[in-house]
Amino acid sequence: MSLDLRIPMGMMFTLVGMILTAFGLATRGSAIYAVSLGINANFWWGLVLLVFGVAMLMLGRRSQKRLVSLPPEKVAEGDVRRGH
């Protein structure tokens, strides 16, 4: 499997993190944060998710690069594909 899950997952958490952080910034001081004890939950948690997403993306990219730089895999004997 050549699709490293960390890349799409990292992308998703980065996007969600960005959305929440931006929304948190836009709604600072708003009354909606009364339920979350006055803490701007969107902003802070958005930041956490953003960091996590970026970390995943970097790990995934690094692993992908490493795979690409490996020598090509030897094909086993007798594994010749007959054309259709």
Add this chain to the structure above:
Amino acid sequence: MLNLTAVDWLIMLLYFVFVLGIGFALKRYMKTSKDFFQAGRALPAWICGLAFISANLGAQEVIGMGASGAKYGLETAHFYGIGAIPAMVFVGIFMMPFYYGSKARSVPEFLRMRFDEKTRALNACSFAVMTVFSSGISMYAMARLIQVLHVFDGLFHALGWAPEGIFTFSIVLSAVIVLAYIFLGGLTSAIYNEVLQFFLIIAGFLPLVLLGLRNIGGWSGLKASVPMQYMHEWKGVAHASTNPMGIEIIGIGMGLGFVLGSGYWCTDFLVIQTAMASKNMESARRVPLIAAVPKIFFPFLVILPGLLAIGLPTPHTTTVERNVNGMIVRETTVVPHNVEEGRGLVPAKINPVTGMPMLTASGEPLLDYDMATPNMLLHFFPTGILGLGLTALLASFMSGMAGNVTAFNTVFTYDLYQSYIHKGASDRHYMAVGRWATVGGILLSIATAYAAINFNNIMDTLQLVFSFVNAPLFATFLLGMFWKRATGHGAFAGLISGTAAAMLHHGLTLPIEARPGIHGGWLTVIHHYPSDMAQNFWGAIFAFGTNFVVTVVVSLATKARPESELVGLVHSLTPKPPKAHNVWWKSPEALAVAVLLMAVALNIFFY
């Protein structure tokens, strides 16, 4: 009242887009049936490990553990400590070599290799049926929750659609999404999305626990707000009357730990399939161990919201009188009846006919514990992060469905179709069958979900039937893998008698506060249990014991297979795998010891 704004919908939409996107991205790697059903047996251990635990994290666990936390307190952590962890360690170290090494493509196929065709057929049929029904129950539960939380009400209102359609809409939406990503990417897609769901649950619930704890005054504040027994896992466990769940230590130890826990973690293809997708034997053995680590810590995430919900003050209708410029103004905040009669954030169940709260046998209002976790989400999360929390909940439902559907399509295609309907066809044919089996499985699940509306007790009945079938399973595998003398006739007889024993036990016993019927005692009542948990545990013990004894007796009375055929399938006839690394602390055995130590430490901490 639930007010979802555009941000919440955006986050939910984003999740669905990525889920489908992963399915599409994986489609081009689906070249053979091995790719489709077994993820090519090429996935890294960490992905399989997280999927292993996530396969078990359906919303029924997330909501159910919250409900148990609200009802029983920390003792619920038993489910993790005693039930799952030792079983996961056992399956990783001792059973994986046979599951993976035999190259069986499914658990029933392993049974055919070790025992005989009829044992495989029994297991395949019962598993296929149960897994489809489980998926349907998941769908039903999700649609009901969406209805009760009024998640889609705003959307439907804005679009001018009738709110009666919300149930169908939820079912169809979840069915279409799961169908799409499994059809495209097979087991790999299911596994990848399970890992995504794992992180999403942490993302959704960790802030909830943090906010809840901060609100109530930290750990000591929580201790002060809930009854003392709730905060201890083990105290009072020596006798049934001194702990909230009403079970004694033998019942817990044997019933929960050994039989129920192992019955699930060691034999259920739903979880085992994620380990069998690993890229080599070392990885396969490490998968359940890797899964055990978050499993040790997850109790905090899913049980605490329930505890916190009960610990919060119960809302009451209040009137505030103020003097505004000489005028007396009275503001009344009206709290619905069912909320007032509840405890904390957990409402009471209201009898729809009389409008009065339903009562337990002792006259207390019957509480709707399932609402503990969802109400916590609504209570603490502002719009924005609320969308994230709801997405996490939806994700766990869908991923529970997906795991069941991939297990179903594999067992159907390999164990039923290929074995009994059409042998020797091309690989492409079986892949196509697998895809159609996915469609069929989802349709059957939808049918189950709708049946659940009309038949009130269907969920409970189905889960009862599953427990009858699952309870004896572990004995069969234990004997199969560790006793070379076990025969196919023995296994078959054992499975049937074990299930019969479970049914008999249920028909003859009854928990104290229940009436005969679905709770037991439908033959005649010869024994009362303090709770239905206790009844479950003891039933499991009887089923296991009966299966064990019958299998041994019948095996000794029937002819054994020649030992040469059982190499690689039984412990005593399999050469030990060579140690693959020089570093001792990376070996599965070292990891197992570390996991067990962590689990013991946690249990001591919450004594």
